[in-house]
Every structure is written in structure tokens, then in C-alpha cells.
Amino acid sequence: MVKMPKRTFGDDIRVALLIIIIIAVIYPIIYVVSPGWGVVLGHGIYWVIALIGFNLLFSYTGLLSFGHALFLGIGAYTVGFMYKYLGITSIELHLLGSILSSALVAFLVGFVVVKYTRIFFAIFMLAIAQIFWSLYYKFFWITGGTDGIKVARFSIFGISLENLDFASYHHIFFYLVTGIALVLVYLMWRIVNSPFGLALKAIRDNETRARFIGIDVYKMRLYAFIISAIYASITGALAANHHRLVTPDIAYWTTSGKVVFATLLGGAKMFIGPVIGSFIFHIIESFAMRFIYWQIIMGLLIVIIIIVVPGGFIQLIKTSIEQGSRLIRR
Amino acid sequence: MIGVEEIIIRSYNIFFGASILFLIAVGLNIIYGVMKIVNLAHPAFFTLGCYAVAGLGMGVIINVFGSSPLAPILIAPPLFAALIVVIASLLIFPLFLFMSGKGDEVQLLLTYGLLLIFEDLFRLIWGSEPLRASQPYELAGSIYIGEYIVPVYNIYVIISALFVALLLWFFLFKTKQGILIRAASMDIEMTSALGANVRRVLLITVLFAAFLAGLGGGLYIPSGSVMLGMSVELLVLAFVVVVIGGLGSFLGSLIGAFIVSLLRTITLILFPELELALIYIVAIIILTLKPEGLGGGKKW
Numbered sequence: 001m002v003k004m005p006k007r008t009f010g011d012d013i014r015v016a017l018l019i020i021i022i023i024a025v026i027y028p029i030i031y032v033v034s035p036g037w038g039v040v041l042g043h044g045i046y047w048v049i050a051l052i053g054f055n056l057l058f059s060y061t062g063l064l065s066f067g068h069a070l071f072l073g074i075g076a077y078t079v080g081f082m083y084k085y086l087g088i089t090s091i092e093l094h095l096l097g098s099i100l101s102s103a104l105v106a107f108l109v110g111f112v113v114v115k116y117t118r119i120f121f122a123i124f125m126l127a128i129a130q131i132f133w134s135l136y137y138k139f140f141w142i143t144g145g146t147d148g149i150k151v152a153r154f155s156i157f158g159i160s161l162e163n164l165d166f167a168s169y170h171h172i173f174f175y176l177v178t179g180i181a182l183v184l185v186y187l188m189w190r191i192v193n194s195p196f197g198l199a200l201k202a203i204r205d206n207e208t209r210a211r212f213i214g215i216d217v218y219k220m221r222l223y224a225f226i227i228s229a230i231y232a233s234i235t236g237a238l239a240a241n242h243h244r245l246v247t248p249d250i251a252y253w254t255t256s257g258k259v260v261f262a263t264l265l266g267g268a269k270m271f272i273g274p275v276i277g278s279f280i281f282h283i284i285e286s287f288a289m290r291f292i293y294w295q296i297i298m299g300l301l302i303v304i305i306i307i308v309v310p311g312g313f314i315q316l317i318k319t320s321i322e323q324g325s326r327l328i329r330r
Numbered sequence: 331m332i333g334v335e336e337i338i339i340r341s342y343n344i345f346f347g348a349s350i351l352f353l354i355a356v357g358l359n360i361i362y363g364v365m366k367i368v369n370l371a372h373p374a375f376f377t378l379g380c381y382a383v384a385g386l387g388m389g390v391i392i393n394v395f396g397s398s399p400l401a402p403i404l405i406a407p408p409l410f411a412a413l414i415v416v417i418a419s420l421l422i423f424p425l426f427l428f429m430s431g432k433g434d435e436v437q438l439l440l441t442y443g444l445l446l447i448f449e450d451l452f453r454l455i456w457g458s459e460p461l462r463a464s465q466p467y468e469l470a471g472s473i474y475i476g477e478y479i480v481p482v483y484n485i486y487v488i489i490s491a492l493f494v495a496l497l498l499w500f501f502l503f504k505t506k507q508g509i510l511i512r513a514a515s516m517d518i519e520m521t522s523a524l525g526a527n528v529r530r531v532l533l534i535t536v537l538f539a540a541f542l543a544g545l546g547g548g549l550y551i552p553s554g555s556v557m558l559g560m561s562v563e564l565l566v567l568a569f570v571v572v573v574i575g576g577l578g579s580f581l582g583s584l585i586g587a588f589i590v591s592l593l594r595t596i597t598l599i600l601f602p603e604l605e606l607a608l609i610y611i612v613a614i615i616i617l618t619l620k621p622e623g624l625g626g627g628k629k630w
Contacts, residue, residue, distance in 0.1 A: 064435050066442065112614055118434045119368045120573070120617075124610075127566045131607045138603045253562050257446060264439065295450035302443030306436055307428060 009272075013189040016272045017182060020045065023279065024178045031171070038170070040286045044279040046177040046238040047262065051274035052188050053231020054259050059268045060192055061224045062204035063117060067125030068259040070109070070132050071229040073251025074102045075236025077136065080149035080246035091154040091176070094237050102233030103226055110225035114218065117207075129256055136248040148247035151240055177238055184231065189271065191227065200224055232259070254295070261298050264305050267312025276313055335476030340595055346484045346553075347591035349491030353546030354564060355571040355583040356498065357539030363515040363578035364535045365430045370441035371422075373564035374448035375540050378418055379411035379547020380556035381452055384461035387411065387548075392465060403466045404486055408548030415544025416537050426536050427529070445561060453558055460557040467552040487549050494545065495584065501538075502580065511535055515578065566606065567594075570613045576623020585624050 009015050023041055031038030050072060057063045075098040082088040082097050113124045136143045143149065153161050153169060156176065161169050191197050199220050202210040211217050240246045249255070258281070265284075266277020288294040309315050358372045387410040395402040422444065429437045470483040502508035513521045514531045522528040547556075571590050575582025593612055597605045616624065 058435075064438055066438075116617075119438065122438050123368075123370075123566075123569045124614075126562075127569065127606070127610050130562070130566050131610065134606060135603070257442070260439070260442070293450050293454050295446045296454070299443040299446030299448075299450065302446070303425070303440055306440050306443070310436075 011271045013186065013271070016185050016189070016275045019272065019275055019279075020048070020178060020181055020185065024175065027174060028171075031167075035167070035170075036286075038174070040282050041279070042170070042174045042177065042242065044282040045174070045181050046235050046242070047278040047282065048181050048275050049184050049238075050232040050235035050259060051263050051266070051278050052185060053228040053235075055263050055268055055274045056188065056192065056200075056224055056231070057228040058260075058263065059273075060197060060204065061200045061221060063114070063221065063225070064122045064260075065125040065228075065256070066122045066253070066260065067127070067129030067256050068228075068232050069251050069253060069255035070125065070129035071102050071106065071232035072236035072239065072255055072259075073129070073132055073136065073248075074098065074105050074229075075233030075238075076240040076246045076250045077143065077149075077236075078102075078233070079237045079240035080143075080151060083151045084144075084149050089152050089155045089160070090158070091156050091241060094154065094241065095180075095234060098233040098237035099230050102229045102236075106226040106229030107222075110222045110229070114221040114225050126253060126256065129251065130253060133248055133251040133253070136251055143248070144246075146247060148245050151244045151246060153244070154241050173242065180234070180238070184234065185275065188231070192271065196220065196223065257295075257298065261302055264302060264312055267314030269311050270314045273312055273314050280313055333476070335478055338475055339478045339480065342480065342484070342488075344588070344591045344595050345488045347594060348587040349488050350546055350550050351567060351571050351590055352491060352495065352583055352587035353542050353549070354568045355575070355587055356495075356580065357542045358568055358572055359575075359578050359580065359583050360511070360535055360539045360542075361426075362572075364511055364518075365426065365532060367426065367429055367437045367441070368577075369426075369539075370438065370565060371444035371448055371561075372441075372539070372543060373568055374445055374561040375415045375419065375543035376547040376550075376564060377452065377556060377561045378448065379408075379415050379544035380551040380560070381456050381461065381547075382411045382414040382544075383407045383548050383551045384463040384556055385456045387414075388463040388465060400466075400469055403469060404483075407463070407466065407552065408490070408545045411548025411551075412541045412544035415540045415547070419536055419540030423533060423536055427532065430532065445565070449558060449561055458558050460555040462555045463551050465552065481553065483553055487553065490549055491546075494542065498542070498580075507531075507534060511538075567609075570609055572623075573613050574616050574624055579623060582623050589624070 023045065027038060027041055030041060050068065054065065054068050057065055078098045078101045079094045082094060088094070088097075109128055113121055113128070116124060137145060140146075153164075154173075155161060156172070161172065164172075192200075199210065199215045202213075202215060203217050203220060207217055236250060239250060262277045262281035263274045264277070265281050266275065267273030284297075285294070288297050291297070305312060311318070354373055354376050357375070358369060361367055361369050361372065387407055391403060391406045391410065395406065425440060425444070429440055467481060467483040470481065470486065472479050472481045474480070500508075502512060510521065510526050510531050511534065513524075513526070514528060514535075518528060521531070567590060571583060571586035573586070574589050575584070575586030589612075590609060593609050594605060597608045601608065
């Protein structure tokens with residue numbers, strides 16, 4: 001039996017779930033004070049799902065994807081098509097459809113791209129995401145082009161929410177995504193600590209050795225890729241239901257940039273990093289959106305984080321706790 | 331039936347596209363060859379060159395030289411663009427020093443951050459409307475081949491790119507600095523041990539690659555327009571060039587630029603919606619069959 005290293009708070013599922021639960025508890029108060037910030041928290045919660053999926057690929061498997069907007073786009077457009085052509089408003093079916101379509105696309109794309117690592121993987125993902133974006137854009141008679149597809153309010157368990165007032169509708173959406181996020185974060189924790197997750201880490205640390213002890217590197221990467229894609233597409237499907245509009249913007253490279261940035265902001269090296277990252281990112285974003293040149297801030301912060309605190313916000317907390325306890329001991 | 335004239339005009343477009351792609355991809359390759367950094371922000375240098383001419387330089391150049399002798403109006407914009415881009419790359423050179431020798435993800439993320447910054451700086455300075463600087467293009471006029479109109483300016487671009495490729499070859503293979511760059515790309519520690527100032531070689535490499543990208547931008551802009559998001563589109567294209575030709579290969583960037591331009595022209599005629607998808611499918615096929623690229627895997 002190998003002795004596992006001591007877990008820190010950054011690698012603790014209880015902390016991750018606790019953060020989401022705390023947000024869910026303080027949400028009604030914040031909504032009463034300022035509905036706008038309530039909406040921001042809603043964004044924060046369902047983006048956790050995509051970020052944590054991205055991080056499975058980035059941190060646990062060692063594949064950096066600059067094209068996760070591809071899967072957010074698949075999720076969102078699945079919802080858009082389901083409503084536009086089939087008239088489906090049931091959010092359960094939306095999620096199921098997104099999971100299936102993203103798994104299919106991820107299988108077809110991953111089949112080729114996970115053969116490559118590092119720069120090749122990163123740019124192939126960027127390129128494929130751009131290809132899909134251009135398809136949404138160019139086939140406007142199907143996708144509505146830049147005008148996008150309008151989506152009606154979703155129904156849940158067969159109950160239509162069409163006649164609800166806006167606030168209650170939004171509350172139901174918020175607690176629904178909170179529930180989904182809690183389940184998926186817990187599931188991800190089980191995934192990264194399963195034999196499969198450990199195999200991924202082994203591949204990340206040393207591919208040759210992993211192959212030597214009998215791990216099928218290609219297959220493991222492909223599975224991780226598909227899981228990551230499904231997580232991102234769920235965020236895409238929820239975003240479509242939240243904005244009630246699907247436009248090519250969600251599949252554009254700047255969305256991929258947000259995924260990468262928010263994960264780094266929280267700290268990619270720890271499990272709870274993306275969870276925190278999602279909330280910090282959306283809080284910063286809603287301040288910075290007033291300043292329209294917000295990509296500059298994002299780019300500068302990426303550069304600063306990489307140079308000064310590669311571990312992101314989590315590392316910042318950790319070092320300040322260590323410094324603090326050292327001061328107290330003295 | 332495709333007539334002779336159409337073949338001429340198409341191949342002429344292919345050469346024009348290839349010239350532009352070559353000027354971007356070769357810089358990407360030189361930086362990769364020496365520093366092992368894939369500079370995602372490299373196409374932003376090209377876009378900066380375009381913006382510098384369209385948003386600033388062309389007006390100044392027209393004012394200074396007037397429009398009667400054609401030569402200064404053709405020659406000054408690319409040089410002006412290259413100058414601006416070299417200055418910009420000088421400002422971010424410390425980041426390149428920081429990145430060299432760091433892990434892949436550090437390099438990818440840092441240059442990606444730079445790309446974001448560049449794209450938004452363009453929006454901040456020049457707004458989100460497409461910009462043009464077509465005076466040289468118009469002044470150069472056009473000739474007729476059969477019923478097709480051929481702009482003379484594009485011929486000038488092709489000839490300039492060929493000239494730059496020749497100069498580049500001379501610089502890399504016949505001058506001392508070029509030999510140092512090639513040496514550093516093969517074994518940077520050994521080069522340093524032999525007494526070369528490696529930091530200076532790195533500086534020259536980055537400035538030189540930026541110079542080529544800026545030159546390309548200044549050459550391209552009179553015949554087209556520059557808009558936001560162009561850097562990413564070019565990155566996606568330039569990367570195919572590099573993949574097809576082989577990372578870090580000088581000859582590869584020539585071959586790759588030509589093939590990608592050829593593919594673009596063909597797909598734009600046959601399936602305009604699927605242009606990028608088809609180019610990438612070809613790139614993946616080439617990468618599967620010949621992982622070292624068509625440049626023969628040779629470094630230079």
C-alpha cells in the first residue's frame with residue numbers, strides 16, 4: 001500500500017461542495033439586495049462544471065485545450081436545435097441531448113486529436129473550435145447566424161414555467177444548477193480518485209512509464225477527453241437556458257479563453273481551484289465588463305498569474321495562511 | 331472547361347496567398363527553432379503591421395512623399411510596419427527570455443495572454459471597424475489577362491516575398507549572425523559554451539521574426555483590410571503551414587505556405603463553407619503519414 005500524501009484543503013471534496021453550498025445559502029440574501037449579483041452567482045455556479053471538466057484534461061491529463069468553446073457550443077446549439085426544430089423545452093431532455101451529442105462529437109474529434117499532445121493538441125483544439133464556430137456562422141439558414149436561436153423558458157418534470165414571474169423562474173434555475181453542479185463536482189472527485197484518474201496522472205507525469213506498466217495511454221486520454229467534453233457541454237446547455245438565446249459567440253475562441261483563464265485564476269493544480277476560479281472570474285468580469293476593453297485585463301492577469309503565482313488564487317491563500325501561522329508561532 | 335487564363339489567374343492568387351503565409355510562418359518557425367517557443371501571439375505581429383500602416387503610416391507616407399513617384403509609396407509602408415512591430419517585440423522581449431526553457435503550458439498560456447492583450451489593444455487604439463490602406467494598390471493599377479483583371483500590386487507582393495525569402499536564406503546561411511542563430515537552434519548550451527552571446531542571439535531571433543511578420547503585414551494591407559479577430563484566423567492558418575512543413579524548418583515554411591494557399595484556393599471554389607475544415611483534414615493526414623512534416627525533418 002502506497003502511503004498517500006497528506007491532503008490539503010485545496011484537494012478536498014468537502015471544501016469544494018461547501019463553497020457551492022455557502023453560495024447557494026447566501027444567494028437569496030444577495031438576490032434581495034441586488035438581483036444583478038444574484039445572476040452573476042448563477043453564472044458562477046454553472047460555469048464550475050465546464051471549468052472542472054477542462055481541468056480534468058489540463059491538470060490531471062496534461063492536455064491544454066484552447067478550444068473548449070467547441071463543447072460549450074455543442075451543448076448550447078443542441079438546446080437551440082431541440083427547441084427550434086422539435087419544440088422541446090424539457091431541461092432534462094436538453095441535458096440528455098447535450099450529453100449525447102457532445103460525447104459523439106468528442107469521440108469523433110478526440111479520436112484524432114488525443115494522438116497529439118502539447119502544442120499540437122492545443123492548436124488543433126483551437127482550430128476545430130474555430131471551424132465549428134464558422135459553421136454556426138455560415139449556415140445561417142439552420143443556425144440563425146449571428147442573430148442566433150431564441151429559446152423559450154424551460155420546463156422541468158413536465159411542468160412548464162412559462163407563466164412564472166421572472167424572480168421565481170430565476171430562483172428555480174439557480175437551485176437547479178446548484179444541484180447539478182454539486183452532483184457533477186462530486187462525480188468528478190470520484191473520477192479523479194478512481195484508478196482511471198490515477199492512470200491519467202501517471203500519463204501526465206511520465207507517458208513512457210505509464211505505457212510500460214500497461215496503461216493504454218491513447219484510450220485513457222480519449223476517455224478523459226470525452227468526459228471533459230460532456231462537462232463543458234452541460235455548461236453550454238445551461239447557458240443556453242439561462243440566456244435563452246444561442247449565438248455563435250459561445251463557440252468563439254474568446255469563450256475558450258475564458259475557460260482557460262478562469263481555471264488559472266482559481267488555481268489549476270488543485271481540485272477546488274476551478275470551483276473558486278469560476279466565482280472570482282464572474283465577479284471580476286461583472287466589474288470589468290463596464291470597462292469594454294476587458295480582454296486586456298484578462299490577458300494581463302494571465303501573464304501576471306503565470307509569472308508571479310502559477311498556482312492561482314488557491315496558492316495565494318495557502319501561502320498567506322502559511323505566512324500567517326509562521327508569524328503567530330513566532 | 332478551365333481556360334489557360336483562369337489557370338494563370340488562380341495560380342497567381344495562390345502565389346499571393348503563399349507569399350503572405352510564408353512571411354508569417356517563417357517567423358513562427360525561426361522563434362520555435364531557436365527558443366522552442368510556439369509563439370501564439372506571432373500572428374498578432376502581422377496584424378499590428380497591418381494596423382500600423384492602415385491606421386497611422388499610410389497617411390504620413392502620402393503626406394511626406396506625395397503620390398507621384400510610385401516607389402516610395404510601395405516601399406515605405408512595409409518598412410514602416412516592420413519598424414513598429416520590431417519596437418513592439420522589443421518591449422515584450424523580456425517575456426520571451428522568461429519563457430525560454432520553461433514548460434510548454436507556461437509558454438502556451440503566456441503567449442495566449444499576449445494574444446488577448448494585442449487583440450484588445452487593436453480595438454482600443456483603432457476601433458472595431460475594418461481598416462484599409464488601398465492607395466498603393468490603386469496607384470499601381472492593374473493589367474488584363476484575357477478577361478481577368480490582375481492587380482499589379484499583388485505582383486509586387488509576390489516579388490517582394492521572393493526577395494525576402496532570398497535575403498533570409500542569405501542571412502541564415504551566409505552571415506555570421508545567421509550561422510549563430512542556426513547553431514543556437516541546434517544546441518543552445520554548446521553555442522553558449524563556444525563563446526557566443528546567447529542572449530543577443532535570442533534577441534536578434536525575436537526581433538528578426540517580428541520584422542518579417544511586420545513586413546508581411548505592411549505588404550498585405552494595401553490589397554485587403556484588417557479587422558479584429560484576424561490574428562486568431564491567421565494563427566490557425568499559419569499553424570497548418572508549420573505542421574505541414576515541419577516545426578522549425580525554413581524550407582518547410584515555404585512548402586507549407588504554398589500547399590495551404592493552394593488548398594485554400596481550391597476549397598474556396600468548391601466548398602467555401604468548409605474551407606478551414608478541409609485544410610485541417612489535409613494537415614492531419616500529412617501529420618499522420620509524415621509526422622516530421624514535408625520539410626523532410628531537416629532543421630534548415
